[in-house]
Amino acid sequence: MHHDSFIKLHTHSRRGCYTALFLLATVNAHAAESVSNGKKPEKSTPITLAPMTVTGATDLNPPNSKPQLDVQTQTGSRLGLTSRETPASITVIDKATIEQRGAQTTQEALERAPGVTVSSQPGSAGSVSMRGFTGAQITQLFNGITVQYDVVAARPIDSWLMERVEVLGGPSSFLFGQGAVGGSINYVSKVANREKDHHQGMLMMGEYLNRRASYDYNGQIGDSKNWFRGVVSYTGTDGFMENTPANSGVVSLSLLSDITDKLTHTMAFEYQIEHRDAYWGTPVLNPTVNGRIIPWGDSRLGTAQFNGQIDPGTRFKNYNSKDPVFDQNVTWGRDILEYQFSKDTQFKNTLYAYKGDREYENVEGYDWNNTNTLVARNLSFAVNHNQTLVGNRMELTHDNKVFDMPLKTLVGIDVAYNRQVRAPSTENSATVVSTVNPYNFNVGAYWDNPRASGPIRNARNELLTVSGFMENRLTLLPDLNLVTGLRVDDIDLENRNYRTPTPPTAANPFGSPARFHRHWTAVTWRTGLMYDITPSFNVYTQYSTAASPPAGILTTATIANLRNFDLSTGRQAEIGSKFDFWNKKGSGSIAAYWIERNNMTTPDPQNPQSVLPVGAQSSVGVEANLGLQITSEWAIQGNMAYTDAQYDDFDEVVGGRNVSRAGNQPTNVPKWTANAWVTWNFHPDWQWGSGVRYVGNRFVDNANTVILPEFSVYDMQMSWKPIKHTMLTARVKNLTDKVYSEWGNGGSAPLFLLREPRTFQMELKLDF
Secondary structure, three states: OOHHHOEEOOOOOOHHHHHHHHHHHHHHHHHHHOOEOOEOOOOOOOOOOOOOOOOOOOOOOOOOOOOOOOOEOOOOOOOOOEOOOOOOOEEEEEHHHHHHOOOOEHHHHHOOOOOOEEEOOHHHOOEEEEOOEEHHHEEEEEOOEOOOOHHHHOOOOEHHHEEEEEEEEOOOHHHHOOEOOOEEEEEEEOOOOOOOOEEEEEEEEEHHHEEEEEEEEEEEOOOOOEEEEEEEEEEEEOOOOOOOOEEEEEEEEEEEEEOOOOEEEEEEEEEEEEEEOOOOOEEOOOOEEOOEEOOOOOHHHOOOOEEOEEOHHHOOOOOOOEOOEEEEEEEEEEEEEEEEEEOOEEEEEEEEEEEEEEEEEEEEEEEEOOOOOOEEEEEEEEEEEEEEEEEEEEEEEEEEEEOOEEEEEEEEEEEEEEEEEEEEOOOOOOOOOEEEOOOOOOOOEHHHOOOOOOOOOOEEEEEEEEEEEEEEEEEEEOOEEEEEEEEEEEEEEEEEEOOOOEOOOOOOOOOEOOEEEEEEEEEEEEEEEEEEEEOOEEEEEEEEEEEEOOOOOOOOOOHHHHOOOOOEEEEEEEEEEEEEEOOOOEEEEEEEEEEEEEEEEEEEOOEEEEEEEEEEEEEEEEEEEEEEOOOOOEEEEEEEEEEEEEEEEOEEEEOOEEEEOOOOOOOOOOOEEEEEEEEEEEEOOEEEEEEEEEEOOEEOOOOOOEEEOOEEEEEEEEEEOOOOOEEEEEEEEOOOOOOOEEEEEOOOOOEEEEOOOOEEEEEEEEEO
16 A cells, blocks of 8 residues: 555645734724714615525625624524624524525534534534534524533534524523533524515435425415414435435424514424434544554654545545434424513513434444554444423513613523433443455444444433523613623532442442432623724623533533532633724624633543543634625625634543643644635626635644644535526535545544535525
């Protein structure tokens, strides 16, 4: 085998990212210069795109032009503030933008937000990295509700179900409960509204038998004060990786009723189902040092860093078991009552329920041998998750004045009961299932492994959370607002062990008791100042805090993770600006932040099988988002982010001893990310668009030895309106056929999760 034939994920210059930062800073300075003697400029009529989209009229900016700064968000605050009014970094990705970018899943929509990278790896299919943090440190919400299992439960679903995706940077436990050190993501579903009757449909076909059929209807029921919405979508593929067929479907039904002039009732039901034959990753070749192949984890590698490489013959190989299982069924229900006591006082009650069932049967690990000629398949594992969440949230909003200063206040109570039963298999995951020729092989089913046990009920976690929260917006001066938030969470965890209890041992210092109970109280808050220098240019500063489990996720945590530890804490300081420029043809935002997380667990130096809550992690960074409507035909939008993240205090067990990783970059956290889009309406019925995404170098292991190289990916599309209410789009993704990885898993057998090659698709959209 000739190693010079290996595919190497090439690196690129960072000059473009530094240039983007300079340009955004220049634009911000130009906005500041537009302030003239304190006089507020008159409103001007914004320029809009030529009528290329087939969606109805909306107050949103056209896709890929100016950022959505002036629409109310559901994520930055519950006070009904717009992004421009909120002292925090908020990105809104509306449904028209999702559709125009060709994003078929929630993760494809999310991955173009400033500073965000994502992965749909089967074990943690909702993986997100932002602001230097990943996994459970990013809260992912469904209509403002967390299921407390986000990194798994937030696996990508059909974006046709979504009205928008909102991204809030930094700690936000004061809004949504424990978690969210790095930020919060809110997937907002389509629900019935009072707009006129509307039908929308989509058909898509592409390479690898990628297929999609979707329909959305919203309309009034007769002459009544009731509006109904029905959304349904099917997606399927044969998969670009071998043996990875997938099928999924979503259904959403909602009913909006105006019971009286003051009382509104909304019922919403959603169902999601997915069956996928999973791809867990491509094994990374052992590195070559001075002409010799040295296995990953070998002490001879020392602290050297290596660009990860894959063998081109394995580019489309899947080493998982035959007919694997990676399935999910999810049901959501919401009942919402809104009552207007007066023009100054409103009440809202949300009763919600969630049921999630997930099944796995896979062989998840693949390791090259010492000569890079054979692949050993291991990590045979099966598990079932059965999760139920029920809760109720009450909110009261009141507008008032304090010493003639306008004050808007919201107070609320949220009570949630979360129950999860896990049933993992018991075989030794380190056992080699088979060793195969990497290019020509057959694999058996999961059950062909003689040691496979299949799912066996193990434990049940019951989590009861009672929360009280409040927010305020106090107008200190006509152009100066103080925005504050406070939340108190009372968290009660009860664990039941369904297997045989075991006493403590040297290898397992806590044993496996029949039951254990833990209780915490978390107090988190935010305070921010927003100063409007002009109506179209402001600056803000804020300080916020967060609380999260010291390790793991509370719905699946064990006593070894938690012991008697308090919650981990996080805090952030952020400054930023939101502004218009060039006679409001352009809009943008820029933010700089510092985040620190303390009391995360690290192995006990006296007992590597135990943990201590002494770890720390921090990040500093800059994010910018800019859009410009150059003319009625041309628009450009882009964002960039720089993140300098590190472990401040963190140890890892290596060969039975603790090794400090202090100063190292956290895994799967890039320093630089950037996105850009150009749109050209060169004819009333024709539109051309192009986009580029850049992600910088990352490490896949805590030791920072395996580099996941940077990449740039280009997309292009052409749209045509042949007749009224119809749009036909030809789209090509990964135009240059770049071989790149969305995520990496470290350890002694690192894996890269490769993304699709160049892919063509055709899409027909109807809107009437």
